[in-house]
Amino acid sequence: MILTRAEELCRERGVQFTALRREVLEAVAASEPPPGAYDIAERLSRPGRRVAPVSVYRALDFLMELGLVHRIASRNAFVPCAHAHGIGENVVFLICRTCGGIDETTSPEVESGLGKTLKRAGFTPAHSILEVEGDCGACRDKARGAG
């Protein structure tokens, strides 16, 4: 469970896992398809309690710093990190253009291939994003059934 992981991480580092941060993380984990910051703000707001987008952004920055949440650059959306991998590790995002779902995977092949390419180019990487848009297996099967 990602909440447990979050608690542990914060304890290790001596930083606070506040109520707001928890709620934002829960919202990211519970929303389908992956929400934008404003979606999260709306979800957490109720009559009598308004959560401003700026607060959500701060919580998201915090959670991204810890590697608990990723930002999808091509969608301006946020996804919970599906793995317990280290920060900065390379992941591949699979974005289904039909259902809007975003899956996360890793790829040693890509990692090593990219390493070679960067070396060849004389480029020292700090971090990278790899986002693939297409059709997930489930949606493809559905389409085949219908067509």
Added chain:
Amino acid sequence: MILTRAEELCRERGVQFTALRREVLEAVAASEPPPGAYDIAERLSRPGRRVAPVSVYRALDFLMELGLVHRIASRNAFVPCAHAHGIGENVVFLICRTCGGIDETTSPEVESGLGKTLKRAGFTPAHSILEVEGDCGACRDKARGAG
């Protein structure tokens, strides 16, 4: 020269390479670091002639359709396509966090590695973006000289 390529491409396809589209392409090619849409609009505007951002976006969409310009998702910036490659072909963008320059390269290794990974995940790709942030050779050398 990218302008020549643009003219040929447009002639082949029977679409218009208008003055505005040419100017936008020139602005993208001439701006360093890669400009945003609003930068381009400002650059093309003069007293007596205002180019609205929406016009720039339309021209950029056109140019991207032809594969003459790429969009850098992590920067909201646009770069001229450095290669004469086909549309949809995978490229790697190398974004220098020091000078802001963006280089473009291709990587057969990444391509084949990614193919395997997607197959394993049961995902059918339509297109993908791969952007690496780090330090380019030139900036690294400069830093070494200074440090």
Added chain:
DNA sequence: CAGGGAGTGATACACTGTAACAAAGCCGCC
């Protein structure tokens, strides 16, 4: 209790991108 740092609230604003409709230019055709 005083002082300080982290976190949050609130407002305002900058930046990015799109919708909708009007005006202008281009092209084929009669």
Added chain:
DNA sequence: GGCGGCTTTGTTACAGTGTATCACTCCCTG
């Protein structure tokens, strides 16, 4: 040449995304 239809551009307005700034609260420490 003039008409009709299409593409392109202009214009305005607006939706969506993200940041700066300052005030306030809370909690911890001394």
